[in-house]
Amino acid sequence: MSGPTRIPGRVPAAPPTLADVAERAGVSRQTVSNAVNNPELLRPDTLTRVQEAIAELGYLPNRAARNLRTRSSHLIGLRFSPAQEGTANATMDRFVHSLVETSREAGYHVLLFSGDPRDPLAGYDDLLRSTAVDAFVVTDTYLGNPQARWLETRRAPFVAFGRPWDKPDAPHAWVDVDGAAGCELATTHLIERGHRRIAWIGWRKDSWIGEDRRAGWTRAMRAHGLATTGLASRVEDTVHSGRSASAVLLDEADPTAFVCASDTLAMGVLHTLEERGRTPGRDVAVVGFDDSQVAQVVRPGLTSVRQPLEQVAVEIVEALSGLLGHPPRPPRQVLLTPTLALRGSS
Amino acid sequence: MSGPTRIPGRVPAAPPTLADVAERAGVSRQTVSNAVNNPELLRPDTLTRVQEAIAELGYLPNRAARNLRTRSSHLIGLRFSPAQEGTANATMDRFVHSLVETSREAGYHVLLFSGDPRDPLAGYDDLLRSTAVDAFVVTDTYLGNPQARWLETRRAPFVAFGRPWDKPDAPHAWVDVDGAAGCELATTHLIERGHRRIAWIGWRKDSWIGEDRRAGWTRAMRAHGLATTGLASRVEDTVHSGRSASAVLLDEADPTAFVCASDTLAMGVLHTLEERGRTPGRDVAVVGFDDSQVAQVVRPGLTSVRQPLEQVAVEIVEALSGLLGHPPRPPRQVLLTPTLALRGSS
DNA sequence: TTGAAAGCGCTAACAC
DNA sequence: GTGTTAGCGCTTTCAA
Numbered sequence: 001m002s003g004p005t006r007i008p009g010r011v012p013a014a015p016p017t018l019a020d021v022a023e024r025a026g027v028s029r030q031t032v033s034n035a036v037n038n039p040e041l042l043r044p045d046t047l048t049r050v051q052e053a054i055a056e057l058g059y060l061p062n063r064a065a066r067n068l069r070t071r072s073s074h075l076i077g078l079r080f081s082p083a084q085e086g087t088a089n090a091t092m093d094r095f096v097h098s099l100v101e102t103s104r105e106a107g108y109h110v111l112l113f114s115g116d117p118r119d120p121l122a123g124y125d126d127l128l129r130s131t132a133v134d135a136f137v138v139t140d141t142y143l144g145n146p147q148a149r150w151l152e153t154r155r156a157p158f159v160a161f162g163r164p165w166d167k168p169d170a171p172h173a174w175v176d177v178d179g180a181a182g183c184e185l186a187t188t189h190l191i192e193r194g195h196r197r198i199a200w201i202g203w204r205k206d207s208w209i210g211e212d213r214r215a216g217w218t219r220a221m222r223a224h225g226l227a228t229t230g231l232a233s234r235v236e237d238t239v240h241s242g243r244s245a246s247a248v249l250l251d252e253a254d255p256t257a258f259v260c261a262s263d264t265l266a267m268g269v270l271h272t273l274e275e276r277g278r279t280p281g282r283d284v285a286v287v288g289f290d291d292s293q294v295a296q297v298v299r300p301g302l303t304s305v306r307q308p309l310e311q312v313a314v315e316i317v318e319a320l321s322g323l324l325g326h327p328p329r330p331p332r333q334v335l336l337t338p339t340l341a342l343r344g345s346s
Numbered sequence: 347m348s349g350p351t352r353i354p355g356r357v358p359a360a361p362p363t364l365a366d367v368a369e370r371a372g373v374s375r376q377t378v379s380n381a382v383n384n385p386e387l388l389r390p391d392t393l394t395r396v397q398e399a400i401a402e403l404g405y406l407p408n409r410a411a412r413n414l415r416t417r418s419s420h421l422i423g424l425r426f427s428p429a430q431e432g433t434a435n436a437t438m439d440r441f442v443h444s445l446v447e448t449s450r451e452a453g454y455h456v457l458l459f460s461g462d463p464r465d466p467l468a469g470y471d472d473l474l475r476s477t478a479v480d481a482f483v484v485t486d487t488y489l490g491n492p493q494a495r496w497l498e499t500r501r502a503p504f505v506a507f508g509r510p511w512d513k514p515d516a517p518h519a520w521v522d523v524d525g526a527a528g529c530e531l532a533t534t535h536l537i538e539r540g541h542r543r544i545a546w547i548g549w550r551k552d553s554w555i556g557e558d559r560r561a562g563w564t565r566a567m568r569a570h571g572l573a574t575t576g577l578a579s580r581v582e583d584t585v586h587s588g589r590s591a592s593a594v595l596l597d598e599a600d601p602t603a604f605v606c607a608s609d610t611l612a613m614g615v616l617h618t619l620e621e622r623g624r625t626p627g628r629d630v631a632v633v634g635f636d637d638s639q640v641a642q643v644v645r646p647g648l649t650s651v652r653q654p655l656e657q658v659a660v661e662i663v664e665a666l667s668g669l670l671g672h673p674p675r676p677p678r679q680v681l682l683t684p685t686l687a688l689r690g691s692s
Numbered sequence: 693t694t695g696a697a698a699g700c701g702c703t704a705a706c707a708c
Numbered sequence: 709g710t711g712t713t714a715g716c717g718c719t720t721t722c723a724a
Contacts (some may be wrong), residue, residue, distance in 0.1 A: 016704095017700095018702065028710065029703095040709085041710090059475075062476060062477055062702070064419065064477060064701075065703090066702055067704040068701080069704085093439040109459055110458040111455050112446045113446065134407040265645065298640070364717065376719080380698090408717050410717080410718090411717030414716090535714080598712080
């Protein structure tokens with residue numbers, strides 16, 4: 001045991017255990033355990049004595065032992081895949097920060113894992129079978145989410161960041177941001193500033209997220225009786241595509257404003273404007289999506305739809321606590337509304 | 347026990363244990379453990395039988411039990427603090443991706459934790475005392491690193507990403523990128539392209555990293571017999587500061603090129619050039635540092651010093667394996683050289 | 693080469 | 709309220 005080898009004032013060879021605290025406080029191990037986990041069970045004076053011993057020894061429960069006994073790790077698994085498209089991983093980054101912070105407040109840590117980007121299930125299975133995590137946060141739902149279905153059959157607790165587009169009434173817990181509402185907000189903002197011919201540059205039709213965001217633009221235009229014909233373009237999510245698409249749209253439809261499905265595409269529009277000597281914000285307005293670093297730093301500042309990722313994290317942890325609670329609360333579905341970060345480009 | 351309640355073809359109520367495998371293979375639990383950890387101890391036919399049972403049951407050792415027994419978690423702690431200065435957290439993001447990937451190959455997972463940004467020690471202590479992680483990767487060494495000294499006294503294994511600037515011969519393991527070499531590379535590149543009056547915009551003097559990067563610029567200038575007087579500026583790391591500093595430098599010293607300590611500052615230079623109708627790359631060259639998203643997306647592309655973060659991760663995991671090995675290898679200090687990502691701005 | 697026994701540090705269940 | 713007992717699933721002795 002560690003007791004005799006521990007020399008006061010020196011760095012302990014091994015951290016103190018429950019038994020060390022119990023001996024010091026003159027109580028049983030169980031009482032110490034109760035002092036930590038159910039303090040209301042102890043008589044006040046016993047509690048104080050135990051707490052003093054805990055403080056003196058700098059005791060903290062051994063995680064492995066507690067995990068083994070309680071069959072829970074207080075760890076949340078998050079697949080952190082290598083950078084995906086354009087500015088998207090900046091969003092992921094901001095989200096992870098919020099998640100780490102919020103999880104901590106709820107007593108959880110975030111375990112990052114990776115897996116073959118081509119295999120959406122890679123990594124999940126091992127962690128689940130080895131009981132290394134209590135639950136997952138699934139973020140890569142943009143392709144449809146086989147993970148969600150797979151985790152459901154495994155009865156693994158998880159919360160998705162992103163809707164199950166292919167199965168809207170799936171019963172699992174998810175939190176998402178209303179992209180349509182965001183783009184509607186952006187478009188309405190432009191309409192209020194006097195624009196009438198507002199173009200859309202979005203992603204290809206097989207992207208659910210892209211179609212959702214596009215729907216917001218359509219909705220706002222229709223609501224104000226504005227035509228959309230010839231004003232929309234669907235391309236790859238690259239700066240280059242944004243540039244060519246905006247060039248074509250300017251030639252063929254002469255829009256005075258652009259709403260884009262991403263900051264990456266919006267950057268392409270800014271490039272086109274610069275090439276043509278037209279000033280963003282004054283001659284042509286541009287709005288992006290994601291409020292990335294780029295939007296903040298580029299001249300003259302890119303107005304952009306901002307996802308409330310801090311709130312997403314809060315809702316996810318809330319949902320997670322529900323799933324893992326005793327008794328578990330039923331899964332919730334939460335849709336949050338983004339805001340608009342106004343800058344010089346509009 | 348889980349045995350009787352498990353129905354073939356259905357989702358198991360609890361994952362199989364060593365005992366389940368042993369029963370199925372008709373051997374003792376210990377033999378199964380050996381099959382997993384020391385297969386060379388088994389007779390080939392026994393090994394095959396056990397491995398078959400493992401495969402049939404989908405057995406994977408329970409992490410908590412193994413952690414408790416071996417006193418190791420195979421988890422690496424990384425403090426993931428809320429976004430710091432400008433583009434710096436994009437670098438962090440890229441680094442974390444690499445670290446997760448490399449750790450996985452070495453059998454480790456990355457545990458993210460957060461802590462009060464004002465307290466550099468926050469979070470470390472609890473994880474250490476609760477034996478939740480085997481080691482730390484310390485990244486926030488830019489302010490000097492009390493963490494490193496503190497972890498050393500606690501005999502906690504850790505590797506720092508970043509040199510101990512305030513104590514260059516500190517014995518702990520660290521990996522860093524040679525910022526001076528990077529800026530020397532950038533400056534030499536500009537000299538080779540014919541520039542002679544090359545300005546420096548860097549951070550304030552109390553930043554060790556900033557002074558290091560600046561030294562690279564000085565070195566390259568001196569090596570080519572070029573004057574540096576009046577060509578340097580030290581400011582805050584913001585776009586705005588970069589803009590004003592470059593405006594002043596252009597007025598007073600008329601440089602034909604800028605080397606900056608960050609992409610953020612370089613963006614400020616680009617803003618100034620645009621304001622004055624001068625084309626980056628053609629009229630005035632600009633080089634940034636960190637090869638951020640912004641550098642890749644802005645027009646006409648920002649040449650930038652790129653840190654070899656993938657290699658940093660590899661070296662860190664290598665150092666970590668050394669520290670945690672049996673017997674441990676002595677700590678190493680590794681300095682890596684960055685490269686230059688060439689783009690339109692130069 | 694395989695098996696039996698012990699115990700890592702903790703908490704659930706129950707007795708006092 | 710507090711103590712006792714048992715056992716989570718695994719690996720490290722050590723004996724067969």
